Amino acid sequence: MYRLFLALRYLRSRLVNLISIGGVMAGVAVLIVVVSIMDGFQARVKRTVRGSLSHIILTPTVGADKLPAFTVLEQGLKRDIGAVEAAAPQVHLPVFHEYRSRKRTVVAMDGMALHQMLAIGIDWQRERVVTELESYLLAVFDPKDPFFHPTAVEFEKTTCLVSRTFAENFGLGTRGADGEVVHPYGAMRDDVTGEPLRGDAMRAAATSLIGQEVRIVYGVQKSEGGERRFSTNSKNLIISGVYDAHDAVEDNTRMYLGIGAVREMGDVAHEYLQANVRLSDYEQADSIKKTMIGVFGDKFVVETWEDQKANFLRAVNQEKVLLVIVLSFIVLLGGFIILATLTLTVVEKTRDIGIVAALGAGRSGILSIFLWNGLLIGILGSLSGLALGAWFTANVDGVKDFLKSAFGIDIFPPNIYHFRSIPTVWDWPSVLMIMGGSVIVAFVAGLLPALRASRLDPIAALRYE
Secondary structure, X not given: OHHHHHHHXXXXXXXXXXXXXXXXXXXHHHHXXXXXXXXXXXXXXHHHHHHHHOOEEEEEOOOOXXXXXXXXXXXXXXXXXXXXXXXXXXXXXXXXXXXXXXXXXXXXXXXXXXXXXXXXXXXXXXXXXXXXXXXXXXXXXXXXXXXXXXXXHHHOOOEEEEEHHHHHHOOXXXXXXXXXXXXXXXXXXXXXXXXXXXXXXXHHHHHHHOOOEEEEEEEEEEEEOOEEEEEEEEEEEEEEEEEOOOOHHHHOOEEEEEHHHHHHHHOOOOOOOEEEEEEOOHHHHHHHHHHHHHHHOOOEEEEEHHHHOHHHHHHHHHHHHHHHHHHHHHHHHHHHHHHHHHHHHHHHOHHHHHHHHHOOOOHHHHHHHHHHHHHHHHHHHHHHHHHHHHHHHHOHHHHHHHHHHHHOOOOOOHHHHOOOOOOOOOOHHHHHHHHHHHHHHHHHHHHHHHHHHHOOOHHHHHOOO
C-alpha cells in the first residue's frame, strides 16, 4: 500500500510531473484526432466515390457494331454473374461551361470564359438503383423524373442536373428576370460574407436555381469522305435539379443529362460508353471481377471503383501511416520528459529512499514506487488526452470555422481535400491502442530511474546531502 501512497505523494510534489502528464496528454490527443480524421477521410472517400462510380465499371473496347445491346448485357450479367443486382448505362461527353469572367485569358474572349466539364448521360430509372445519385439530390422540379421541367418541354430544350459546388463557384442565379443583380455572390452563397449557405437556406437557394439556364459548348467529330472533321456546337440547358455528392472537386466538373440527349449532342454511335454494375455483396468484388473478365473480357475493361481511384486511396492511406509515425514522436518526447523527471526525483529523494529502505522496504518495493510514478503519469496523461481528443474530434468543424473567421486560416480547403466538412470516424480499437502505447512508453521511461533507486545503498542514501 505504501508504494502507491508514496508514488502519489511524489507525483503531487513536483510541478514538472504535471508537465510530463501534459506531454503525454498532447501526444495522445493529437494522435487520436489525426487517426479519427484520416479514418473519416478514408470512409468519406469510399462512400462518396462508390456512390457515384458504382461497384464495378465496364468500359467497352470494341466498336458500336460489335458491342452487345445494353439489355442483352444486363441479362448476361444477371445470368452468368449471380451477385449482380442491377446495371445502368452511361455516355460521357466532354463539354465546356461558358460563363462571364473579368479575367482575360486564352479561353476568355469578350468577357466569356470556358470551364471544362463532363456531361454524363444516364438512364435515371436504372441509375437510381445502381448508384446513390438519388440520395444526393437537394432540389428537383419532379422527384419522379429529375430531368423533367415544363419550360424545357414547351421550348424543346434539354435539362440537366448541376451540383451545389458548381452553382457556388460560378455564381448561378446572380440576376433576376429584369437583369438586375439579386445575389452579389450567387444564390448558393451568403450575400454579405460570400460563404456557402448551409441547411434550409442552402436547400431554398438550390430550389431557386431550378428553371434557370446554363450554356455549354462542345465538340463533335464526324467522318466525311474518309476524313475526320471536328465541329463545335453550343446549347442552353435548363436546370431541372441540383445535387450534392460532397466531392468538391469532382462535383465542380460534372453535370448529368438524359442519356439520349448526350448521345444526340455528341453524335455517339455506341448505345453506352460505360456500364455501371451494382453487386449484392461488394466484399466479393475481386472474385466477381475475375469472373467478369473471363466472360466479358474480350469486349470490356472490367474495374472496381477502387481500381479507378487506386492512387488516391493509396495516397490517403500512406498519409495516415506517415502522420501517425511522425506524431508518435510527441509521445516519445513525453517519455523522455518522464525519464528526466523521475531521474531528478530519485536524486532529490535519495534520503527518503534510504529511510524507506531502513524501515524494511526491499529493492522490489522501492522499484515499485517509481514504476507506479511513471505508470500514473502515463495513465493520467492518456485519460486526459482521451478527453481532449474526443472533444476536438467532436468539434473539429467548429475549430476549423473559428480559425478561418478569426485568423483567416483555412486548414481544410474543399478544393484540395474534396470535402466541405472535416470527416471523422471514432474507432475505439485504434484509440485504445494509442492510449495503451502511451502508458507503455511512460512505464518504460520510469523503469531506468526505478532501477537506479532500487540499487541505492541504504546507508549511503541516508548520508546523502
